[in-house]
Amino acid sequence: MTDFELCADSLDGLSVGDALGAQFFVPGTTFSTLLDGTAPPGSWPWTDDTEMACTLAAHLRPHGVVDQDRLAQAFAEHFEPYRGYGGGAVVVLRRIRNGEPWRDVAREAFDGQGSMGNGAAMRVAPLGALHAGDPRTAALEAMRSAEVTHAHAEGILGAVAVAVAAAEAGWARRVRNPPSPAELLDAVLGYLIDGRVRDGVRQARRLLGVSAAEAAYELGNGAQVLAQDTVPFALWVAATRLDDYPGAIRVCIEAGGDVDTMAAIVGGIVAAYTGRAAIPPEWLSQREPLAVMV
Ligand code: F2R
Ligand code: MG
Numbered sequence: 001m002t003d004f005e006l007c008a009d010s011l012d013g014l015s016v017g018d019a020l021g022a023q024f025f026v027p028g029t030t031f032s033t034l035l036d037g038t039a040p041p042g043s044w045p046w047t048d049d050t051e052m053a054c055t056l057a058a059h060l061r062p063h064g065v066v067d068q069d070r071l072a073q074a075f076a077e078h079f080e081p082y083r084g085y086g087g088g089a090v091v092v093l094r095r096i097r098n099g100e101p102w103r104d105v106a107r108e109a110f111d112g113q114g115s116m117g118n119g120a121a122m123r124v125a126p127l128g129a130l131h132a133g134d135p136r137t138a139a140l141e142a143m144r145s146a147e148v149t150h151a152h153a154e155g156i157l158g159a160v161a162v163a164v165a166a167a168e169a170g171w172a173r174r175v176r177n178p179p180s181p182a183e184l185l186d187a188v189l190g191y192l193i194d195g196r197v198r199d200g201v202r203q204a205r206r207l208l209g210v211s212a213a214e215a216a217y218e219l220g221n222g223a224q225v226l227a228q229d230t231v232p233f234a235l236w237v238a239a240t241r242l243d244d245y246p247g248a249i250r251v252c253i254e255a256g257g258d259v260d261t262m263a264a265i266v267g268g269i270v271a272a273y274t275g276r277a278a279i280p281p282e283w284l285s286q287r288e289p290l291a292v293m294v
């Protein structure tokens with residue numbers, strides 16, 4: 001299996017998680033349908049998570065590595081406001097589209113702090129899968145992919161954490177040797193500098209063995225849409241359910257909060273390990289077709 005096959009499988013896992021997770025923001029939709037084994041009817045449109053992941057994966061196809069100027073331009077060109085972007089991201093992408101330099105725009109967000117939203121993490125798992133077995137490159141490339149929209153260290157570290165997890169998951173598939181949950185989280189921690197994302201992932205490691213509901217309560221379910229309240233629980237779910245794509249997505253849905261993004265991150269990591277075949281076929285067919293083929 002090639003690196004790009006791993007990348008494409010991760011993108012399928014990410015986009016199905018995003019599109020299905022987004023269904024649970026629909027008023028009146030309950031979890032019981034999915035828990036009964038029946039997914040919500042109809043077509044599931046994907047959101048900004050998938051749009052940006054497709055753009056990133058398509059960018060990597062010819063270039064192999066991140067070219068920040070071109071990537072920023074591509075994100076801005078593919079920006080579709082109705083996909084439900086974060087408020088800061090809307091401003092950043094519009095300004096880049098209007099010709100302003102991405103470095104200035106990203107730095108000026110949120111009164112000069114830069115964004116620490118979960119948007120750089122939500123799109124990056126396929127990049128990590130592309131670097132299966134090379135987590136150092138995955139971490140560096142994730143950082144470069146994040147910087148074009150997220151200048152805050154926590155926003156960038158969220159992306160690094162997810163990319164390293166996906167690189168480890170892809171490698172585990174290749175060598176047919178899954179890491180234990182603790183091994184996966186330790187591998188991620190090896191690439192994180194001190195901060196709130198690192199603290200959260202360390203806590204996630206301590207919480208291995210508790211119930212999913214308790215882990216979500218302690219780590220956060222992404223309701224603040226920040227890297228630090230999204231990535232730790234997403235990694236906890238992926239680490240504890242690396243061989244169970246539908247089970248991992250169900251946990252994200254039950255936890256509530258930023259369900260599309262939690263399920264996108266988890267789905268992207270888990271599918272790098274399981275492959276596309278582990279995604280229920282009806283989930284794949286109900287997901288809106290992808291904007292790009294990787
Ligand atoms: N944002 C949503 N969904 C709600 C919006 C729905 C939309 N209006 C609609 O109905 O159409 N989902 C998507 O946003 C998340 C990814 O966000 P991203 O790309 O990181 O954006 P942003 O705006 O940079 O950050 C998100 C929010 O985090 C807070 N924030 C970020 N940095 C901050 C800082 N330095 N200080 C204080 N707050 C900060 C802000 O509230 C940002 O708006 C994903 O969930 C994706 O699905
Ligand atoms: Mg979204």
Ligand code: MG
Nearest residue numbers: 258259260261
């Ligand atoms: Mg979201």
